Amino acid sequence: MSEKQNYIYPEKWIANASTGVRLASELRIRIIAGLIERGSVLSENKLAAEFEVSRSPIREALKILASENIIRLERMGAVVVGLTEKDIKELYDVRLMIETFVYERILKLDTTNLVKELSKIREMMEVAIKYKDADEFSYQDVLFHETIVRSINHSYILLIWNNAKPVMESLILLSMRMRMEEKFEDYSRVLNNHDVYIEAIQSKDRVIMIKALHQNFEDVQEKVEDLWMSQQMLTKEKEQNI
Amino acid sequence: MSEKQNYIYPEKWIANASTGVRLASELRIRIIAGLIERGSVLSENKLAAEFEVSRSPIREALKILASENIIRLERMGAVVVGLTEKDIKELYDVRLMIETFVYERILKLDTTNLVKELSKIREMMEVAIKYKDADEFSYQDVLFHETIVRSINHSYILLIWNNAKPVMESLILLSMRMRMEEKFEDYSRVLNNHDVYIEAIQSKDRVIMIKALHQNFEDVQEKVEDLWMSQQMLTKEKEQNI
DNA sequence: ACTGACATACTTGTATACAAGTATAGTAAA
DNA sequence: TTTACTATACTTGTATACAAGTATGTCAGT
Numbered sequence: 001m002s003e004k005q006n007y008i009y010p011e012k013w014i015a016n017a018s019t020g021v022r023l024a025s026e027l028r029i030r031i032i033a034g035l036i037e038r039g040s041v042l043s044e045n046k047l048a049a050e051f052e053v054s055r056s057p058i059r060e061a062l063k064i065l066a067s068e069n070i071i072r073l074e075r076m077g078a079v080v081v082g083l084t085e086k087d088i089k090e091l092y093d094v095r096l097m098i099e100t101f102v103y104e105r106i107l108k109l110d111t112t113n114l115v116k117e118l119s120k121i122r123e124m125m126e127v128a129i130k131y132k133d134a135d136e137f138s139y140q141d142v143l144f145h146e147t148i149v150r151s152i153n154h155s156y157i158l159l160i161w162n163n164a165k166p167v168m169e170s171l172i173l174l175s176m177r178m179r180m181e182e183k184f185e186d187y188s189r190v191l192n193n194h195d196v197y198i199e200a201i202q203s204k205d206r207v208i209m210i211k212a213l214h215q216n217f218e219d220v221q222e223k224v225e226d227l228w229m230s231q232q233m234l235t236k237e238k239e240q241n242i
Numbered sequence: 243m244s245e246k247q248n249y250i251y252p253e254k255w256i257a258n259a260s261t262g263v264r265l266a267s268e269l270r271i272r273i274i275a276g277l278i279e280r281g282s283v284l285s286e287n288k289l290a291a292e293f294e295v296s297r298s299p300i301r302e303a304l305k306i307l308a309s310e311n312i313i314r315l316e317r318m319g320a321v322v323v324g325l326t327e328k329d330i331k332e333l334y335d336v337r338l339m340i341e342t343f344v345y346e347r348i349l350k351l352d353t354t355n356l357v358k359e360l361s362k363i364r365e366m367m368e369v370a371i372k373y374k375d376a377d378e379f380s381y382q383d384v385l386f387h388e389t390i391v392r393s394i395n396h397s398y399i400l401l402i403w404n405n406a407k408p409v410m411e412s413l414i415l416l417s418m419r420m421r422m423e424e425k426f427e428d429y430s431r432v433l434n435n436h437d438v439y440i441e442a443i444q445s446k447d448r449v450i451m452i453k454a455l456h457q458n459f460e461d462v463q464e465k466v467e468d469l470w471m472s473q474q475m476l477t478k479e480k481e482q483n484i
Numbered sequence: 485a486c487t488g489a490c491a492t493a494c495t496t497g498t499a500t501a502c503a504a505g506t507a508t509a510g511t512a513a514a
Numbered sequence: 515t516t517t518a519c520t521a522t523a524c525t526t527g528t529a530t531a532c533a534a535g536t537a538t539g540t541c542a543g544t
Contacts, residue, residue: 043524043525045525053498055498055526069397073526075506076506076526086397094399101335156329156406159405163402287495287496295528298528301497318537
């Protein structure tokens, strides 16, 4: 297990972060991608040896993952909980809840700057597609929604967002990398969804917002299916290797 | 600053927890009570010396508080953010959001056991009043709401609850301790509010639930006012001492 | 008086050391 | 064969050590 590590989380997203945070990101996405199996037990010492760091940053990483319910810290080792299909649906329950709340607040605000910013991000996404950069696209996708959440200046809503964000980010990233290869045409549909968001915010029309949330949710359903496909694939590969 | 520590967080609530978690609880309630001032800077070394532990559990505690937005970890020290009145209102926005979501789910479930459990907790609260035990009352109060949240078996809603819980717990505890001395008659009103909750869950009548949430919210408003009073008092005391 | 360099005393992040507790395998006895 | 015990090799939690970076105050030079 002490072979050279192949990192799958984009390094430039965590360039300035501490080792602990970097490790958490990497472990998180591996668990979500199914590379680290549900039910397996992680030991601080083994992880420290694998990643060639001391236990201090490993402990930090495990605490972070435990606070996201991705692992469960027990007396003898950290049990990998991972994400079930139910978990992912519930994550999006929360996201829907947040975005609905946020939208109600947005209705009372001047949205000129917000719309401008979202349009910029939307164009960034377009560029990312042009250059077939799944990571960059995912980054802008998450940033788009985060920008909306931040716009209402609500500390606790932002806290919830920040709590759910890492898992969501990993889900989107994995899904987008996959679509880049197999379902590239999906990208324009995702882009279109974001247009609907912008329209809803600009017009302050609840009906359009509901449409945006609805479309987003449908897209999510597919994301989830993608993910399970990918997990099954990974599992099959592993079985074949054995 | 290295005098013997007077702990204000109930020790038996954290008897089995690690030093880091215990320290987080104590620091949290001190910050919320205003004993540690907003804007002041906490250093790991100084805290370690004050509490006579090493930096390891201190670091753990600071990470926890940072994840609750109570402090802000910067390069040179942890800045105490504390809670503004706005923060507390926003906290209860979130609580209202969660409980509304939960209630919609509860409507679809068999609530026999839940009602039984809530009734039990309600009686415990009554006993706590009888023995003028503000801490026990607060504990049961938080447990009451947590029991409702847990009943729908929703991992991410529970995650949000767990994130907001420590701050809420501290707020309730401080408020109840104060009322025990000065506004004891409030206890029966709080108890009555919980009856409305039980009734709403038993009858599955949205109107009653809205009433319960509404009453709770009004009570919260008073809690917040209490807290600011207590903070002002503390500040005045300090000024007089100087 | 004012500015810039530098020593110093802080800060955090990471590595390592030690202590206390727990699961496990293997062995001895019934 | 089964059961009880014990040695052992793990586990985490906490303390300490070290490294690298940052704010601050002093002092020299202008």
